[in-house]
Amino acid sequence: MGLSSDIFRQNFHLISHFGKIISFNCKQYSTVSDGEVSELIFRRFFFEPRGNAFLKAAEGSVVISRKTTDKVEIATCKCVTDVQKRARTPCVLVSKKRVKGDKFVYRLFTLSSLNCLEPCIEFKLSYEMQDSVCILQGPTVLWCHENRIFYTSIHAEGVKQIPIEISHCIFGELPIPKGHIFVLGLQSRPEQLPNNHPTNQVVGYFPWYGQVFNGAAILPHPYIPIAQCVLVLSAEKDDHLLKCAVVAATSNQQLVYFENGIVKDVCKLPFEHAEDIQVVNTGRNGILFVIFSKQGNACAIWKETFQVASHWSGVSSVYVDDYLGCGTDQMLLFRDQGAALESFLLTDLCGISFSWGQESEASKTTPPPQENFLLTLQALESRLQVKTSDDRMQDTPAVSVPAVIQTLSQVFRLPAHRPSTPSLSSSTAAFTFSEPAAKRSKQRIASDDLHTSRVAVTGKTELAPMLTSGCVKCRVMLHYATNNSFILFFSPDEVSEDLLSLLTVLDHWVLHIDSPDYSLGDVGGWIQKREGCKKVEVSPQYLIIDSSAPSGLMLLHWDQITPFRGELSIHCSQLQMLQFLDSLLAFLPASCFIQPVKHAKSQSAAQVFALVLEDEVLSLRECVSLLLCGEEAGNEEHCEETPDPGCVEGLQRSREGWQQAVERSRRRLSPLVDVGMYREVIRNTLINKWSVSSALTPRMLDSKEEFCIVSNKTARG
Amino acid sequence: MFQPMSLLVSWTQENNKLVHNFKQSSLTQRSSEFDKLLRQIQGIPLDRHHVELELSVVFNACVRLTAQSQHEQVELLLKQARERVLQMTGCLSGSSDSLVLWRAVLKSVRSTAFHHCVLYLLSLQWAVWLTCCQLKAIQDFKLEISVLLETLKEKGGDDCRMEAKGKFPNVPKLLISPIRLVELLQICTVITQGAEKLHEGLGSEALSDLQAASLLPAPRALIAYTHLLSGSCLTHMNRPQMALQCYRKAVETDSGCVCALHQSALVYRQLKNSQAEIQALRLLHSTLLLPSSTEPFEAGTRLLSPSLFLRSQSLSSLLSVPSALTVLHSLALKCVLHGRVPEGVEHYLDLMAALHSEDHHRSFRERILPEIRCFLYLEAGAALLMAQRPADCMVVCNEVIGTMQELLPEKIVLQEPEERSLSRTGDVRVEGEDRLEVLICTAAAYLLQGHCYANTKDWKQAVTHYTRCVGLLVKVHYKNRGKYLFIPDTDVQWGTNVCILQRLKGLSLAGRGISFTQMDRLKEALRDLQLSLQALPEGVSAGLWCGEVLWRLGRRREAAACWEKTWTSPIKSPTETLPVYVQEPQTGPLLDSTELQNRIHELHPV
Secondary structure (H helix, E strand, O other): OOOOOHHHHOOEEEEEEOOEEEEEEEEEEEEOOOEEEEEEEEEEEEEEOOOOEEEEEEEEEEEEEOOOOEEEEEEEEEEEEEOOOOEEEEEEEEEEEEOOOOOEEEEEEEEOOOOOEEEEEEEEEOOOOOOOOEEEOEOEEEEEEOOEEEEEEOOOOOOEEOOOOEEEEEEEEEOOOOOEEEEEEEEOOHHHOOOOOHHHHEEEEEOOOOEEEEHHHOOOHHHOOOEEEEEEEEEEEOOOOEEEEEEEEEOOOEEEEEEOOEEEEEEEOOOOOEEEEEEEEOHHHOEEEEEEEOOOOEEEEEOOOOOEEEEEOOEEEEEEEOOOOOOOOEEEEEEOOOOHHHOEEEEOOOOOEEEEOOOHHHEEEOOOOHHHHHHHHHHHHHHHHHHHHHHHHHOOOOOOOOOOOOOOOOOOOOOOOOOOOOEOOOOOOOOOOOOOHHHHHHHHHHOOOHHHOEEEEEEEOOHHHHHHOOOOOOEEEEEEEOOOOOEEOOOOOHHHHHHHHHHHHOOEEEEEEEOOOEOOOOHHHHHHOOOOEEEOOOOOOEEEEEOOOOOOEEEEEEEEEEOOEEEEEEEOOHHHHHHHHHHHHHHOOOOOEEEEEEEEOHHHHHHHHHHHHHHHHHHHHHHHHHHHHHHHHHOOOOOOOOOOOOOHHHHHHHHHHHHHHHHHHHHHHOOOOOHHHHHHHHHHHHHHHHHHHHHHHHHHOOOHHHHHHHHHHHHHO | OOOOOOHHHHHHHHHHHHHHHHHHOHHHOOOHHHHHHHHHHOOOOOOOOOHHHHHHHHHHHHHHHHHOOOHHHHHHHHHHHHHHHHHHHOOOOOOOOHHHHHHHHHHHOOOOOOHHHHHHHHHHHHHHHHHOOOHHHHHHOHHHHHHHHHHHHHHHHHHHHHHHHOOOOOOOOOOOOHHHHHHHHHHHHHHHHHHHHHHOOOHHHHHHHHHHHOOOOOEHHHHHHHHHHHHHHHHHOOOHHHHHHHHHHHHHHOOOOHHHHHHHHHHHHHOOOHHHHHHHHHHHHHHHOOHHHHOOOOOOOOOOOHHHHOOOHHHHHHHOOOOHHHHHHHHHHHHHHOOOHHHHHHHHHHHHHHHHHHHHHOOHHHOOOHHHHHHHHHHHHHHHHHOOOHHHHHHHHHHHHHHHHHHOOOOEEEOOHHHHHHHOOOOOOOOOHHHHHHHHHHHHHHHHHHHHHHHOOOHHHHHHHHHHHHHHHOOEEEOOOOOOOOOOOOOHHHHHHHHHHHHHHHHHHHHHHHHHHHOOOHHHHHHHHHHHHHHOOOOHHHHHHHHHHHHHOOOHHHHHHHHHHHHHOOOOOOOOOOOHHHOOOOOOOOOOHHHHHHHHHHHOOO
16 A cells, blocks of 8 residues: 555545546645645555555645645646646646635646646635536636626636526536537526527526527426536537537436437436436446445446446445556446545446455445346347237137117107196097107008098197186197098197207208217217207207307207117208217217218208298289289279268268278278188198198108108198 | 427427327337336426326326236326325325325315316226225215216317327327226226125115116126126015016127126026026027137227226126036036937037047146046936937947946945044045045946846846946945935035935836846846835836736736835926936836726726
8 A cells, every 4th residue: 555644634635537546635734944834735546456456656746825824725626628738637726715814715726747736727706615616628617606607717817707697507518629618507587588488498608608508408497406417428519509418417316318408318316416427438338327426325327228237335436537547447436434545446347346445235236237137028028919919819809799689669759748738629639659750651642632631629728727818828739630540730839840940951960870899878968068058848859059159050869779879860050060070079989980871951951941931922922812802803992072071961971981991991901702712722722732742751751850840831731 | 509399398299109109009019118208207396387298197107007907006106196296286295195195186286277187197096996996995085086077078078089180299198098997997896896795795785876887888898797787686686587687688788798698597597497597508608609708808998908997806706607618518407307308418419529629628637537527428328318319328338437447446335424524534535435436427327328228128238237237336335324315414415425326226226127027037027126116215117117027926916006106106307406317217118007007907896
């Protein structure tokens, strides 16, 4: 051991430089000639593999102060690139403080290859730097004081302040030739920058160039407050583009790998408070990151797999260099107990391992072939998965769902009638609701002769009002019964008429929904929960959706055949139908099939009905005017001279005249018509209607509602 | 300067890429991908910009883990997510109880934009509870779960639609639709709860829930399960006809619902409706032979199979179904016993063929014991004889005799169960007892062969085989003789064996006696028939033929008395408690009762 014992008693700092360990310390002693002298001392050590020890190679010192009242300390030391020499140079920053006074003098020394400590920069501050000081290439000294950032270098001509205000500042350098020292942080005053997006809140600054840049390219916004140490691995920069790969250790106990500000990988760190990341190039075996914490923990992480390779505790410091001169890096870990240089581990985790004074338990080394393990795992996993897929292929779906034959015939219901009210009906009170529409209409075609049928009216009302007031409004059913006791019916109830009209005039789609694997659930309930949806009172199986949209109303009818099948009738415009289907699809199981069963082009139906109505109006007008004209002609009166109202006779005549006038106007209001002619007119009209409706009926057969409308109109005519 | 992509966007894209890859080819996906992404996202403090993304990734990671049944991992992720949400909303509570924390989280996010994301995670917690059968936790969270269902069903539709259209590339996608997940959980919960209630004997309580659940949107097989369990509840409530309706619905819903067929067969058995039972067994057997009947859940739910959530023991036992071979055996036996002999014979032949081919596929250890196989063969032989196929019956019996030859014991001593229970400890069998079945097998085979020869009127061979049967039976010695003419119900198997021995003896002696009669060796015939009647007093043919021999020997009054006695003793129909091969053969030489009556009349002219 070539170490003097005083090195361990004093506060000393180590750095690694070209495969050697350099120690710095300050020493105060009294001399006869100069009195009290404060000295900065360095010692250079090299590793001697055969002796398994560090041996002293060189030593030197420089006097810092000759005053007793001066307190001399090493602020920090680091090996950085000296821009002038273009070589990595050990730097040490020494502070000198007068005991009485508030002036702090800082001096940066560089250690030359000739083992001389050379003064490089000197500056004075009115305060003492805290932990935030760091030496970067140049050499440049950067520090933070009261949320302001200062720096100095040979070229900077004194201490400079960075012109932007940031919090959570991070210092670092880009590994590119023209030294780019950077400062990163969150801008304190966001309004300074035009775009207030979170991405832009990360501000970067190059002090040498006085240039502001978007710091999120190095480290994204959420990581700035939690980053504990940052290392830029590679960088590419032109005027407009900054691309870099970065690793950062966070207070969330993670090592995060970034590329261009995007997280590419994370690794859980086995300890908290990381403060230093170094890169170990082990040559063929790949690259390791060594992370060190002040609590004495260190771990090595493979860059390739981003997995922890090894983890040590009880470590006082970690250095990376080629101590053996073998061409690749090794890690040098000093233990925090005992003499620093006497208890160490020198390893690259790939075959090189020297240690002294280490207990075997202290090292928790994971065997390096992590990757192999992972590869094996992957291979096994993929083989397993292949087997799975084979099994699936063998699994032939040979079962077919048995056809369950449904024998329920569709019952056609007209708008319901309140069964509780007493019926004052005439003989034909029976409602033949039970027969399917198609059946009935067939019968009707067979017995086309109007004269064989008879009309019956059924009224239904509450008993009490009829007994008391004598004037009752009630629903009336007009039956048209043929010899086959076939009954047509209609209800002149306005509400149901509205429904029927809507059903007829609106475009109509019937969709068959089939979901063989997954039951449909409560489709009806879902429809009812749509906004503005309510049941149609007269016919509750219909749901009406009254949207405020200009396209207007939508009528729906959901008929669930089995839990897996159903039929949906939609009456609305095409656009509405598509919109509705769109939202319905989200509700239905993904595996279901929807097939349009029928699309009644009611565009033409509506036109046909309009034409029929027009015809009806025209023919009625013609017939009625014919009827009335005849009467008018017969009652033609001559206008007599005005009688003298003075005499009795004149008065009498005037009265008669007036009475005649009253009579005339009364007749005009309710004219008498010839019964025979009237019957003829009505009969013609009816026959006209019947022929129209029978022409329509074949295409109505598949639409019970429309059939109903036809019969409705007919009966009314 | 270059604008770096925001983390939110890049993570969302990564998540969506993983989801997309997964949907394209789930098989090659490494399960850890979502975990890795989640580790990245959880590396920064949760804030309102990231919360939807983070919770969506937690959801996806948990879905993957749930699919792999890694519930502890799921719990861990959910716990972390809860803590991070509480940290963000500033509502950290000191409790470590999962339910308390869930309530705290739900309360803290109630009116926020990411309420639904937390509900998605709650649905995964529900999944964990269900998988681990923690029904109490589900019960405790009934209210929260109903809120979950309502909120998701209201919100869900819009989300699905957006996702389907790919309108919002920056909305984090989910591996499965949360609505489908909760739908699955909802019905699986009802099914599991129903099974547990049934297990506790509270089937009637579960009925209404099960019936309501049958209307829920769910995979076909699960709807079938609700009907099945409703049926089980009704069976439990002693309403077999309604239960049958439910089982029918279950089969209609899912033709592969074999347990419903099995349960129907059991109900029919209980109702003593053998023809319907045979029908149900036949359907059950043919369904069991279909390739997919073992796996009720297939495509459509490939990521989270419903079977993941149906882990209750009670349910498994309800859903268990005997093997196809067992069903085939029951079917064959039922057919033979209930007058469908030709059909039964066919089933027995199928069964034997299946056993034969199974032997080639199974390892030695899994093979069916030779004794059991032999009993099946004997039943088949008896059925063949009933179907007038004596030659085939002979072949089958020869097989039995060949198999058993080497195992035949020299001598067997039988002890009464009470004595045995006193004299032995544990369940160790008395030496030689395990060979009793071998002996019974062989003896029964000889008996059947004797019947076969009698059927073909080869009386000499018949006598030889009956004699072999008798010869085997005398190897059984009874310790403490004299107590074995009744069937002790203390030990069913033992009692059955004694009874079978007794019947074998009676039937073989009767057969030999009848054969001697046919050979005109009347003295030997009389001896055998009388011995037979001693062993088996209810033997009909022994009684009738004994009378016949007596008649021929001129002892007419005794003959008449013997016939009268036989006619007056109650006639026993084929019974299921005794094997078919020890029931009285219907194939031997017959005596015309009318003729015998006439003879009695002649003897006592009125």
